[in-house]
Amino acid sequence: MTESTEGQARRLYFEDLEIGRRFQTGSVVVERDAIKRFAADFDPQPFHLDERAAEGTFFGGLVASGWHTAAITMRLLVTSGLPIAGGVIGAGGEMVWPKPVYPDDELTVGVEVVASKRSASRPDRGLVTVRSETRNQNGEIVQVMTARLVVPARDGAGAGTG
Numbered sequence: 001m002t003e004s005t006e007g008q009a010r011r012l013y014f015e016d017l018e019i020g021r022r023f024q025t026g027s028v029v030v031e032r033d034a035i036k037r038f039a040a041d042f043d044p045q046p047f048h049l050d051e052r053a054a055e056g057t058f059f060g061g062l063v064a065s066g067w068h069t070a071a072i073t074m075r076l077l078v079t080s081g082l083p084i085a086g087g088v089i090g091a092g093g094e095m096v097w098p099k100p101v102y103p104d105d106e107l108t109v110g111v112e113v114v115a116s117k118r119s120a121s122r123p124d125r126g127l128v129t130v131r132s133e134t135r136n137q138n139g140e141i142v143q144v145m146t147a148r149l150v151v152p153a154r155d156g157a158g159a160g161t162g
Contacts, residue, residue: 011085013154014126017113025081025109028072030064032103038068063100069107069143070095073134076109082130086152091127093147099140106137114146118153125152 039048043065046053054062064072078088101107115129128151134143 011083012151013085014116014118014128014151015154017084017116017128017151019113019116021113023081023111025076025111026079027106027108028076029104029106030068030072030101032062035062035064035068035101035103038071039065043067059100061102063102064105066095066097066143069097069101069134070145072107073109073132073143073145076107076134077111077132081109081111081132082149084149084151085154089150091148091150093145095143095145097143099136099142101136101142105142107134107142109134123153125150127151 036049039045045065047057047059047063048054048065048068051062054060074088082088109132111130111132113128114131116126118126128149130147130149132143132145132147133141134145136142
């Protein structure tokens with residue numbers, strides 16, 4: 001089951017995030033000026049800042065920083081993908097960028113719950129692992145992130161085990 005949570009008011013708890021559950025975010029178009037602004041502040045490399053300089057690089061043109069892609073992914077998860085009670089709180093993870101993001105690419109994120117475990121020491125929460133794939137308008141994967149998230153339990157006492 002894949003569900004879109006855009007505009008969804010319901011907040012999800014540990015018990016709601018069973019293994020195999022899927023979510024789909026809304027989308028965002030990555031603008032040329034946004035690529036340059038992000039790069040100027042956080043990743044000032046020529047292939048993120050200047051079209052002419054970027055033409056002679058590995059990428060063949062201006063591209064978004066991988067960290068910009070990660071930030072966009074986070075925004076999509078928070079605003080339209082994972083309405084977790086208490087917020088999307090990371091406890092570690094891994095990220096890869098198999099393809100670059102170019103100006104005017106439209107990104108969406110698909111998320112799947114791949115693991116879930118109630119905390120033995122803090123039964124009011126659990127650790128949920130999600131795998132997200134950020135894709136461009138052509139369906140090409142531009143980022144894969146596996147993240148461990150701290151998620152509050154609805155029952156708060158650990159009676160349910162998700």
